[in-house]
Amino acid sequence: MADQGDEDLDIIQKGLTFSDNQTPYIHKIGAPPKPDLLKEFKTTLKETFFPDDPLRSFKDQPKSRKIILSLQAIFPILEWGRSYNIKKFRGDLIAGLTIASLCIPQDIGYSSLAHLKPQYGLYSSFVPPLVYAFMGSSRDIAIGPVAVVSLLLGTLVEREFDPNTQPDEYLRLIFTATFFAGITQATLGVLRLGFLIDFLSHAAVVGFMSGAAITIALQQLKGFLGISSKHFTKETDVISVMKSIFKSAHHGWNWQTIVIGASFLVFLLVAKYIGKKNKKLFWVPAIAPLISVILSTFFVYITHANNDGVAIVGKIDKRINPPSLNKIYFSGEHLLKGFRIGIEAGMIALTEAVAIGRTFASMKDYQVDGNKEMVALGTMNVVGSMTSCYIATGSFSRSAVNYMAGCQTMVSNIVMSMVVLLTVKFLTPLFEYTPNAILSSIIISAVIALIDIDAAILIWKIDKFDFIACIGAFLGVVFKSVEAGLLVAVAISFAKILLQVTRPRTALLGKIPMTSVYRNIEQYPEASKISGVVIVRVDSAVYFSNSNYIKERILRWLSEEDENLKATYQPKIQFLIVELSPVSDIDTSGIHAFEELYRSLKKRDVQLVLANPCQQVLDKLYASGFPDLIGENKIFLTVADAIHTCSPKLNNNV
Template identity: 50%
Template sequence: MEDPDYYHDQSSPQRVEIPPLKPLLTAVKLSLKETFFSDDPLRRFKNQPASKKAILGLQYFFTILEWAPRYNLGYLKSDLIAGVTIASLAVPQGISYATLANMPPIIGIYMSFVPPLVYAILGTSRHIAIGPTVVSLVLLANTLSEEVSPTENPELYLQMALTSTFFAGIFQACLGFLRLGFVVDFLSHATIMGFMGGVAITVSLQQLKALLGITQFTRKSDVVSVLVSVFTQLHEWKWEPALLGCGSVLFLFLAKIFSMKRPSLFWVSALAPLFCVIVGSLLVYLTHADHKHNIRAIGHLQEGLNPVTVSDFHTVFKSRHLATSIKAGLICGIIALAEGIACGKSFAALENYHIDGSKEMIAFGLMNIIGSCTSCPVASGLFSRTAVNYNAGVKTQVSPIVMAIMMLLTVLFMTPLFQYTPLVSLSSIIIVAMLGVIDIPGIIHLWKIDKIDFMICMGAVLGVSFGSVLIGLSIAVVISLLRLILFITRPRTLNLGNLPETSIYRSVDQYPAANNVPGILILQIDSPIYFANANYLRERISRWIYEEEDRIKASGETSLQYLILDISSKYQAATVSK
């Protein structure tokens, strides 16, 4: 026979003894270990002899010592093909991006030589391709050009860019050594998506200068200033560069669409930029278009290895521009780190292997520190180049080594071949690359699943487009932090029901098929409990209970049990009572 007090006893508060308090130092030690060393990176060193610990330590920091002894020569053909393919893309892309950042074109080639070599030694991703990233370079250029004009004082401007890269590398390496990678997590996917979309819009519009042959152009980057500069100088428009530029853009788009429809022919899209550069250069050389037809060319490119630029830091350190260089370095360091790690994780997920976030930060940091000493501004992982690398069948980090060797041969022997490259061809490459960065399906998806994330994304887009890079980034970060605070102080409380013929429980509001369990109220709280949300949760849960009790009385049921998920037993005892 049932106990008449059964239901009452089940719904009464269940007292749990308070666990014994830990000593202060022990509690602090456990908290720090959980925060910074949750993956226990030192576990491999336990119970090992000193010689083995030394080898493991070297392998931990220099990952090439870990994978090189196990390298399979069967991978060499795939890695060679991938390395040569991305090298063919790296030359026109690097020249284009360096020009975009108001730096000498040869700098873009330098950035595809030293940084990939350093990453191949230190990095953990087998697929990532290293080089100049548009977002970081545009951010660097916009920040530094407010202080120094790249046209009036190009030498100081480049020195400041390299100094900023040095501080970006230090910042990235410190995040890795101190295991503070969660700082990058504050840049959400919506923030990065909107930020890159806004940069893509402004950068694409700025290419109208070369596309239309305009000589006098605004230094501002916002959409309004650029469009005003374009349409108030109709008398400077020239049809020759416009024709060549539009033809190049059309060809690049068609090559991209063709490769998307036939993935096995990925190399068509990868080689299309180099084809545009070669055709444009031949056209300028044979017709003397740089003198007769208003099509400006790059001009002479410096030959030889990357110049050592450590001494250039001294000039900036003694000047009043040091603070600006540090600020630009910190901001670019975060953006480059977020983009590079996101790129590495995305392709690692496709092949089901793990990359170490802390090692990646150290690798990016040392890569940029060494790069800044060898004429290379901020470098990171590129999604477009990594996609080409992946489709080419890359197997290991030998691919970036092959690309670096190709870049070495380029800077030593082949730079004279690019002096006739028309600027409008480079602009067309940038336009197509930038339009590919705008993730319209992703933005539409954000609108469908989370309106606040959509607001964050559009805040970044509009802030960058109509203000500046820093304004757009600030808007997105502020909205993200406000959303985080709102989530903590007003967490969602879900009423769970059982999906028919399963043991799965889901929100009855989101899943109409989910059924309430008779006599039981199952609640789930989507946030830990803090002082900021305790009163709200007490009121919210009480309302759920009252509503459920009213429903039970109306249906004729006689009892109600409570099952509340994701809250502490102490809070449950204080809340769930009749």
């Protein structure tokens, strides 16, 4: 008996069918209990906007505790700060000093991408990181200006005002765009709409970032070759830039500038290679930009190379962030311009920051609250717009250095901010003779990391449509503009969603030999069809957008099988079984399409059977009276149950 029991258990575990003289237990699905509409609505609302249940910790807490928890929810530093110690501070201090050495030369260079004076880049690495340190939930992200957002912001604002002839209006629109970028980011977080940024697919982001990196690098050829602004195009596409470079070859290039830029670019790339090969030497590429600035500045100062046409940074304002609230457009015709630009640049900044935060959080196995991140990023940009900063976000290069330098908390950002503050207050005169060529070299070496060829190859291997999105965004940026590339990326991402929603997959199922399992016959060629039965699986929710397509596709499966059976003189099809396990939801149009499918099948003398609908689908089917139409005994738990019950004469085949 023990052996027989073990054998029966083994049969069940392997999913084998019963022998012919055994009667399998058939699971039928009856009418579900009447749904509680209010409870269902609350559940749907909670899963959409509050999946993390932020109020869970507030239940059954005294009023004083609720106040503390509320403050900790807004300012996470109040929670983790209680366990802060000297050991953590040691790691944060080293990390903060390391990323400060990287951010100072980068900030001066990135400000030029936004067509701003160098001090504005430094300002943006002082106030925003301080605000984020108190409100952010990531431990590793390093805040400051980034190349892509700087270029995008500068490109969009330059179309409205010329930074050379209208510097005041240009600066005011920069601050206005920064303000509305922050408002947009914070609003998405407060309304818990963070899922909206997921509509920009990873493939589109890879293509956009790679295209932006090439565009940024091409823009830096102006400083790298010593070409004056009047001989260099204001367009960002590769064709315009290359034409501008070749036209200026006879009179615009400066050989001293080229020597400086090329020499230190090689130095920076070698330093980056060393850091990549040996993770313990991460500090080499981190301090290489600052060393390059120091050496090149000293060289220009002692040789007076600036008198021979080597362009230099010039005087940098020593003031700490001056207030700029009065410079923001809160009314007038430029308000809408700032609002539009702020939304575009703010969404890109938000996408980059959230992606970086999630990446490093997964590496350290902790959770980043996306909505809190948006509120923190938005708040820091709103405050930044009032303190002479432009849009700041998470920087991948600095965050990577921060992570490898052993940061423990957001105190590393506070340390970096203090170093930037001291630099602005006391050390800016030292950068007066810094050649623009070295800043171009630093930016070129930094943006190279944004060109992710391996990711593009992987996208090609996984999903060809994703690759089209990647290439489309890339080509849009490179051959048109950063804004065009962004629009292409968004358009292709939405096109993919629409295509997947309106044209979902369906599959013809067959029985895996020696089991009661039914799978896609294309995936499992050994799966056999059941005589007189067509089994179709629908791999999507059934909505108004795809219901007609699904009905027509099922009928086409049926027609194709009919033709195949007639050609081989096999019995005609008697049953159509629709496997509904992947169907997560159905709407009125979907039910109407199934009713039309039933009527079409009835004319062909084919019976419609449903298998394994989920509760939500089943509730709606019964609410519409659909089971009464097809017969309540035509809905089953599994395909195997449906076949055994609906077609007894086929039992010998199963």
